[in-house]
Amino acid sequence: MLGLIRFALALAVLLSHVPGFDWALNPGVVAVICFYCISGYLMRCSYQRFTRLAQTPVRDFIVDRVLKLFPQYLVVLAITVGLLWLWGASPGFWLMNQQLSPLKLLWNLLLLPANYVFEPLVISELLPHPLVPPAWSLATEFHFYLLLPLLYRWRSLFMVMLLATLAVQIFGFVHESTRFNSDNLGYRYIFGVLPVFLMGYLYADDSGGRRPLAVVLWLLYLGLAGCAFTDTLIHQQRAREVLLGASVALPLLATTMHLRGHAWPGRIKALDERLGNLAYPIFITHCLGFFIIEHVTGMPVRASASFVFCAILVCLLLSMPLEILQRRLERARIALRGFASMKTDQRLDSDTPARINPAPSA
Secondary structure, three states: OHHHHHHHHHHHHHHHOOOOOOOOOOHHHHHHHHHHHHHHHHHHHHHHHHHHHOOOHHHHHHHHHHHHHHHHHHHHHHHHHHHHHHHOOOOOOHHHOOOOOHHHHHHHHHOHHHHOEEOOEEOHHHOOOOOOOOHHHHHHHHHHHHHHHHHHHOHHHHHHHHHHHHHHHHHHHHOOOOOOOOOHHHHHOHHHHHHHHHHHHHHHOOOOOOHHHHHHHHHHHHHHHHHHHOOOOOOOHHHHHHHHHHHHHHHHHHHHHHHHOOOOOHHHHHHHHHHHHHHHHHHHHHHHHHHHHHHHHOOOOOOOHHHHHHHHHHHHHHHHHHHHHHHHHHHHHHHHHOEOOOOOOOOOOOOOOOEOOOOOOO
């Protein structure tokens, strides 16, 4: 049921960006942390398949990730730029209250720099936000993709990176200043949030005997969450949200993987896969959807039943064509790498899928 989980997490991010909800804890932060842990699991499984089946695994893996993320992102970026040019900055939604410039567009096209809109590492031309506001987290994820082949190959480097970035993250949780805090060091930047990815990565390494280390890391996060929620040493709200996400992420992943082994009916599997395919489009289109609703209907972007209903509906309408694009591009990805994607009923730690003809049918 991983598709359903990812769909629900994307909706949580959508709701977190609706102004006016009085959240005790930001559900979007919890959802993003869960996404990172799931990504660590899936990417470790994926890269292992590339090392077994691809002649140039590093290059093929990175190209595959580019083809997975960039086409839909570039479509959303193009629509966003077009509407900002036609309509101007949003008067009522802070994430779309932005001005266009050639340099800002260039940085956004590259995606990777979109992470650098937070202190202390800021590309000023990207401010106040990326043109596709959630792109900062996509950039964080792409940093992980670039590191993954190195971490997979050298276990000693893996442990050094895990311990070093964990130290940075914990420092961010404890230290409070405008430049160094739980938001940038514990959540935004890869050199702080990498341990969350690696928790999922380690959980995927059952055959290598490192799954218990994922549990140790989870127990550490659980203990830190206890400190945060009892206001002991850790006092920042963002730290509570990140640690709640990290505490929930691994049990959620483990439960989902256990349920994956269940003999679900074909329709349920198909629905789960479809919902999973919609998660990424919803994640990258929801701010654009808010902007469209505000301009076309005059409805204020705020926490009301009517706005939330319209937001979910518009985001689904925007996401469905992107999901179709994703499925069509899947053929190109398969042709380039020479083996099929993992299916919803396939064990994700399987490393013996058959090669296929690089001209697959639809």
